[in-house]
Each structure stands twice: as C-alpha cells, then as structure tokens.
Amino acid sequence: MTQEASGPLSAQTPPGGEGRTGSRPTGPVGATPGALALLTLCAAHFMDAIDLSDVGVALPAIQDDLGMSPASLQWVMSAYALGYGGFLLLGGRAADLLGRRRTFLAAVGVFAVVSVAGAIAPSGGLLIVARLVKGVAAGFLARRHCL
Numbered sequence: 001m002t003q004e005a006s007g008p009l010s011a012q013t014p015p016g017g018e019g020r021t022g023s024r025p026t027g028p029v030g031a032t033p034g035a036l037a038l039l040t041l042c043a044a045h046f047m048d049a050i051d052l053s054d055v056g057v058a059l060p061a062i063q064d065d066l067g068m069s070p071a072s073l074q075w076v077m078s079a080y081a082l083g084y085g086g087f088l089l090l091g092g093r094a095a096d097l098l099g100r101r102r103t104f105l106a107a108v109g110v111f112a113v114v115s116v117a118g119a120i121a122p123s124g125g126l127l128i129v130a131r132l133v134k135g136v137a138a139g140f141l142a143r144r145h146c147l
Contacts, residue, residue: 044108048138052080055131068124075128083135084142091140107140 055062059073068076095103111134118130 044104044141047111048084048142051134051138052077052084055080062124062127066121066124066127072124072128076124076131079128079132080135080138083132083137084139085135087136087139088142091142094140103140107137111137111141 055077059076062068062076063070063073091103091107114130114134114137118127118134121127121130
C-alpha cells in the first residue's frame with residue numbers, strides 16, 4: 001500500500017497540469033515579468049540616488065552659464081533634497097490611495113519631464129524650481145519601491 005505525501009512540501013501538480021515552470025509570459029530575451037519589474041525599480045532607485053550627487057560636479061558650470069551667486073547654487077542642491085525628503089510620506093499615502101503602479105508611473109513621467117525642463121532652464125530660478133519638483137517626484141518614486 002503506497003501513501004502519497006500531502007503536506008506543504010509535497011510535489012503536487014497544480015490544476016491545469018503544469019508545474020511552476022509551465023508556459024509563463026516572458027519579456028525580451030526570455031526575462032520573466034518579475035525580473036523586468038525588478039530591473040525597472042532598480043533603474044528608478046538609481047535615478048533617485050545619483051541625482052543629488054551628480055549636480056555637485058556641475059555647479060561651477062551652472063554658475064558660469066546661468067550667472068548664479070554661490071548662495072543660489074546652494075539652493076540648486078537643497079531644493080532637490082527638500083522636495084525629496086518632504087514628500088516621502090505623501091508619496092506613500094498616494095500609493096496607498098491611487099495604487100502603486102499608477103503612482104510610480106506618474107512619478108517617473110514627472111521626473112523625466114522636469115529633468116528635461118531643468119536641463120534647458122534659461123535661468124537659475126527656473127532651474128531651482130525644476131530641481132524642487134524633481135525632488136518631489138523622486139520622493140514619490142522612493143516611497144513606491146520601499147514598500
């Protein structure tokens with residue numbers, strides 16, 4: 001008399017006859033949807049992390065091109081940090097109310113548009129505003145993938 005195991009570790013075939021390695025939708029180059037989502041979240045986190053530090057290298061060029069004072073240059077750095085830190089909690093609440101994916105995609109869109117606006121900013125004031133809005137978008141992005 002044979003007895004089959006029926007616990008959580010038993011090898012049972014799910015309904016449909018296929019195991020976990022059955023036909024699953026894949027993305028480009030055979031990547032799974034989970035791997036693509038992870039890659040997207042890592043890229044967003046990289047954008048968040050690098051954006052504050054990369055401006056420090058460009059401050060002398062920004063000062064020359066836009067004719068900004070040293071005090072105004074400090075605002076270029078601080079505006080991003082203020083937006084980022086100030087909107088982490090609101091980003092989490094928005095993700096709870098509106099959905100994580102919708103909040104993430106909106107934040108990526110705002111981040112991209114404001115990045116372009118900051119890159120072509122004709123004045124220091126517009127650059128500071130762009131950096132502030134970019135920091136807010138980064139706060140929403142960071143909250144999205146910390147969940």
